[in-house]
Amino acid sequence: MAGAAIFEAQFINGSRSQGGSDETVEVLNPATGEPVARGNASSEQDVDDAVAAANAAFGEWSRTTPAERSQIMHRWAVELETIADDLAAAETEQAGKPIKLSTEFDVPGSIDNVAFFAGAARHLEGKATAEYSGDHTSSLRREPIGVIGSIAPWNYPLQMAAWKILPAVAAGNSIVLKPAEITPLTSLMFAEAATRAGMPDGVINVVTGAGRSVGVALTTHPTVSMVSFTGSTPVGRSIAAAAAGKRLHLELGGKAPFVVFDDADLEAAANGAVAGALINTGQDCTAATRAYVQRPLYNQFVGAVADLMATVRLGDTRDQSTDQGPLVSQRQQQHVAGFVTRAVEDGAKVVRGGSIPGGPLERGYYYEPTLIVDAAQDSEVVQDEIFGPVLVVLPFDADDEGLALANDTPFGLAASAWSRDVYRAQRASREIAAGCVWINDHIPIISEMPHGGYKQSGYGKDMSAYSLDEYTNVKHVMTDITGVARKRWQRTIFGDRDA
């Protein structure tokens, strides 16, 4: 994929095509700023076509057995294995991920998601059939919803495509996915691999373009029954308003606290904070962003984190030795730099990093691993999502205070607590309001377990069997077994009159 290849930015009804819009979709390599691929964005007509294809495919797909869907998905996982290296290379090139991360995390994680959903969709949860009323047999059906319109972000393009597409199609829905316009390549490869594995045309469609045009067209489309969005909280809010009346699944921003109690293993906590803050250059909605450290460990912790950050290698994303890649775009780089600048203006202190590296990295969108202290709890750098390699460390005294600070946020996606003490660990897991609480670790996710937010971080779960609940409707079938013409309950209307 060297040079600015012309690419077809959409996948509709089983084939790739050029978008019909005049707007250009340009994929840049964030490590170099050089163009990777250029094509036309999808038009409103393309969105219509994609939704129509999904709608046409829905009937038959929704009637396939879980076994049939599972078989296709298992073949899909095998297909993806065969292109794993290409997927990793494309992900690195479009999103600026170090190749280590793409190869060891994004791609195998996504393939495992496929295998997981191939199996999980074969026994969905339901309550038992019985004669609850005495006069009827009540049974439950779990049914797909219809056409799903999904919008995915640019931070984990392949994984987010997987999280959106897999539970939807495994449960018998069809889908139109809009990846972020700057990172569409692996979503398209993912969908094409499904087709090679036998996925019927139209079940999975991909359109590409800006949120304000293509995203709006998709999320407001009358044939789309459910909208699933992963991205920022402000955009999530506007999508929820635009899609009112449709079923919604929102995975929004985060501002994960990282609470270090005074009995914690300091080395483990420092490693966890640096890795948890810098993974994917901090462009991770569960990234460790706010470390609250109990006073006795505070200075040591700040020192250890600063020292560790100094060892993190920025560099060519294709290089196995690169630990941290660039931010995804120049816009994101400016966004992060702005946060740090304003934090300093507000009185915070940069212990390490805090600038855009020069030299050969300058043409890319790199930003140094950054450690900030002395920020106020109510300041922007502590309260708002930065989505960059920036960790703020704040001290606390009593346990109560640490947990209160952790919860002092509009977000609630993920959090971690660091302690050797079982009581503290239990208390943190109980009291922190977030969809995931790690104890003595931060970041790992797994297909079997749900990912999703509390509070302004959204609602609905990704991954795990819980995500299948999101993409299904529950139908109660109540069948009379009395065979009588006038039912007992009809007394409320007919009184004692005979039938």
Next chain:
Amino acid sequence: MPNTILTADEQRKYAAEFATTVTGNFIDGQWTPSSSSESIEVFDPSTGGLLGHVPDSSIKDADAAVASARAAQRAWAKTPPSARSQALLAVAAAVEANFEQMVALECIDAGKPVSVVRDEELPGVLDAMRYFASAGRTMTAQAGGDYLDGITSTMRREPLGVVVGITPWNYPLLQAVAKIFPALAVGNTVVIKPAETTPYSTALLVQLAGEILPPGVLNVVFGTGAVAGDALSRHPEVDVVSFTGSIDTGRKVGIAAADGVKKAVMELGGNSPVLVFADADLPSALDAIAAGGLYNTGQECMSATRVIVEESIFDDVVAGLKERCETYVVGDALDPQTTVGPLNSAAQLARVTAKLGSLPDTAEVVLGGEGEPNGGGYFFPPTIIVGADQDDEIVAEEIFGPVFTVQKFTDEADALAKANGTRYGLASSVFTSNVGVATRAQNELNFGTVWINNHLVFGPDLPVSGFGYSGIGTENAEAGFLEFTRVKHIMVDNRI
């Protein structure tokens, strides 16, 4: 996707060669000679010819297999469910790559029609493998929370430990998979003992799996129920015995398991009633009943065997069933035209023959009724008996052959009473176009499976439970793989 299709001659040649390679038990990742000098002869039921020998394993062999499974268990249980799933999916891929070899062994060993195994049974087995592979990834448990004041509870679901699977001869490979795969997927290790007459598809399965799974995770011990089966069932290091077979043997396995205070999951015999109401769509009902009774030459514990018909359509049902039975082709399992293969063994032929030989005076044989010795094979034709009563042995006891009894009922209550008038409780069916009858019947029928307007269709994602004398517990589906787990409750005091 089948590999190169083998002709009947090539199939027999392959099976004979493969049989010579099975000289011991598969223990701790390798073929291991038996400590017993005795062996068991294995025959081809289509010809009566000798196919090969397997060890008549000793108690010592059983001990070695259990020790190997025990030694491997903790490490296997600590392997993440996703990695176990990946390994089991790789075993499925290896079986798929040896599709025709597996077809050959299963058809020759069990006497199954080759076209049925190729088109339905082996694809179904592969689907079951892939379904069960992910069992460890979706296990449900009660949600954790603070149920008691100041105490946090979480529920773990853990493997039981070492599973012994004892499989029957009617579905040797499918049953081996139905025990091995869910047990392994949730983190147990397994010792499997196939039926004496049908060891070879299981042998190939463990051999292929042995290339993929760690040593000791899956072991096979050949032998008799009386020696190897008994030793495995009562072994103190075994945590659960999963048995599929007859009620009589099940009772022995249950007693042995009780002796070792271990759980026993039992899928035993059946004697399925088939209720046909006058308002049923008769042509489709008859198609389903004929297929449901003759599949696998009636050697099927859910077989559509006790047909109970509303009086007004009795003659039509008998005539229609006879007509359909006559379209089935009895013959050599390897002949692609065959739809009804031989019975599995000389002993089974003798049992079915004896049951047909002791019919009550009131009974009338409408079709078939006698064995058809043909080139030494154990053939028995589709058979229809009318005039037998509820208490006659031919109605009351499982036949396990291609035999239908057809009785009459007067009304819905009589139909349900006759259907339920049995100690068996595995499967049943109702043919009617009346939704009220169909819905009431699903509650009233005392069987683990109730089909409405069909019979015998099932899949690995659907539970099979034997009520009454038909067994204990559930096989297949989530309820089935949870049988191989235990629930552990963790309570953490929060000092508040």
